[in-house]
Amino acid sequence: MTNSSEKEGTVEVRQDLNPLDTSRAPVGEVYRPDRLGKGATLVAIAAAAVMAFFFALIAWFALKQTNLPAFGASMVTRALSSVTIAAVVVATGILMWFWLRDEHNNNPRWQLDNIKPRPTWRLALSYVVAYLSPAALVVATLAIPLSATKLYLDGVSVDQGFRTQFMTRMADEVSLSDMNYIDMPTYYPGGWFWMGGRLANALGLSGWEVFQPWAIISLAMAASVLVPVWQRITGSLPVATGIALVSTCVMLAMHAEEPYAAIVALGAPAMAVLAPRIARGDIFALCGGVVYLGLSATFYTLFTATIALSVVVVCVILAAGMQKSLKPIGWLVVLGVASISIALVTWGPYLLAYLEGAEQSGDTATHYLPIEGTQFPVPFLAPSVLGVLCLAGLIYLVVRFRSAEVRAMWIGIGVFYTWMALSMAITLIGNTLLGFRLDTVLVMMFATAGVLAIADFRLASVYQLYPKQVSESTARAMNSILVIIVVLAGIDYAQDLPEKNSHAIDLAYTDTDGNGERADRYPAGSARYYGEINQHLLDQGFEPSETVVLTDELDFMSFNPYRGFQAFTSHYANPLGEFGKRNETIENWALQSWDELSDPAAFEQALASAPWQGPEVFIFRGSVEDTEAGWKYDLAEDLYPNNPNVRFRGVFFNPEVFGENWEIAQIGPFVVVSHNE
Secondary structure (H helix, E strand, C coil), rough: CCCCCCCCCEEEEEEECCCCCCCCCCCCCCCCCCCCHHHHHHHHHHHHHHHHHHHHHHHHHHHHHCCCHHCCCCCCHHHHHHHHHHHHHHHHHHHHHHHHHHHHHHHCCCCCCCCCCCHHHHHHHHHHHHHHHHHHHHHHHHHHHCCCCCCCCCCCHHHHHHHHHHHHHHHCCCCEEEECEEEEEEEECCCHHHHHHHHHHCCCHHHHHHHHHHHHHHHHHHHHHHHHHHHHHHHHHHHHHHHHHHHHHHHHHHHCCCCCHHHHHCCHHHHHHHHHHHCCCHHHHHHHHHHHHHHHHCCCHHHHHHHHHHHHHHHHHHHHHCCCHHHHHHHHHHHHHHHHHHHHHHHHHHHHHHHCCCCCCCCCCCCCCCCCHHHHCCHHCCCCCCHHHHHHHHHHHHHHCCCHHHHHHHHHHHHHHHHHHHHHHHHCCCCCCCHHHHHHHHHHHEEEEEEEHHHHHHHHHHCCCCCCCCCCCHHHHHHHHHHHHHHHHHHHCCCCCHHHHHHHHHHHHECCCCCECCCCCCCHHHHHHHHHHHHHHHCCCHHHHHHHEEECCCHHHHHCCHHHHHCCCCCCCHHHCCCCHHHHHHHHHHCCCCCCCCCHHHHCCCCCCCCCCCCCEEEEEECCCCCCCCEEEEEEEEEECCCEEEEEEEEEECHHEEEEEEEEECCCCEEEEEEEE
């Protein structure tokens, strides 16, 4: 980067200020008065996480004591959410305006004899508000609209049913086992769920009940931690706060229903910026990258894989083209080995079973291609506040291309787009790479660049032009106008977040919860009988975590920690569970129960001879009185490349195969058959 400088007193005035280029910043640089030292950064990260944890927990608990109406049935909750969002953005904006005013007044270039320290109370208040503002935004957007329900976004519909089942499993036991199959290591990353399970134990909640508070609390913590992280990277508290708030808004708008993945997405831009620093041997950045990638791999692998790939490309390019040295590759190896070591905490047992030759089948996790997966996202052309911000980010990335950190962001964007392209291309061989899920991290990258663009514009329009081209009053006015525009734009976008999630919020009120109730007070669905079924089994002495159940009622195990003989669909099923072979076995049992297995002894022998632990409990749809029709179980079949990609096909069991060794009960629309020996 070229430098054009002149001397004013003892401070170098640079004409090419760049928000990300801190490596060559002179003492007194206007953009970096708030840069934290290494020790202070660690303290600030810990403080932000702890404050956000207790703030979100207390806010969630307080909201549960209120009697707010259901989100979809009243405008009251929307109004409360909007006014809270506005209060958060305005309060943060005012304090950051004062912060920028102090920065302007105390800049040593202009007022060497008139430096005034910030009042202690305002300094402390500014830090507290800046660090907690992302958490407050999460509470305003999620906790308030969901205050009258115990379920999280999407209730227990479709994918959220699997996630709730995993949380219920982790609340029931400390070990990381599969969410469904018995005696099997987990395949789905369990880090976030394990932590949620421990919170459930600490609060005395069941697994399904803790999903909502843990989602809100963990998102609040991750969002707040962004402030000290970016403060270390940029050296500016207002810029760090702006990036954290924008990233939080993007996450809440695009990926809030999957909190563990959203947490990983929040850190993607920071990891991209740290990549060249890691390649240059910055140990502090290396440690941050190890922790981020290691923990991310225990939360959500797709985002982690693409982000790690972008880091690999950055290090290879620096080694091959710029530094002509193998040192970046060496640092990359250290990063990889250390982060993989953390990831093995959750992945180790599954990989060990895989390497030992355990049977596998039915892995269809990548058999999904919605309309979003057939198009490349171009967020910088969207007619919205976020679209304008992303466009500013695109311009910034072009103008500041010579910065190593900006080039790293370009590489990350290129990797994401390439992954999407490959995901579309390999549909020809019957698979995808789930490229559509990268929309969130892509938008977050451009939006982060947009905030840096605003900061860059402020440097160019105020600090480089003052005092020769603009007067002090004009400089103050320009700062004020910029802050006002940013605050108003933030309110306009953020207040619409609950509406963007309205369908997911409505499902949280209309789905039947684990207590057999609907939060909107309408009559509950058939899931209201789950509690009675569970009590019926407990009365017979069954221990849920040790009892294998064959049922197509997924939500039964979302609320109760029983083991499933079969997963609900193949897309979330553990490959070690051999989903396809189990489907064949179940269908054979059903078909042959009317012929060669019609004798109860033969049927029991068939159950016992299966290569997996057989079901001790069956939950069917049907009637005890109607033995001719049979009792129904729905097999889930993968239909990819069709969309929808799952078909449910009913098979019917002959009631006569359940002899004297089985207890049969009619509970609501369900026939519950349990082994009594």
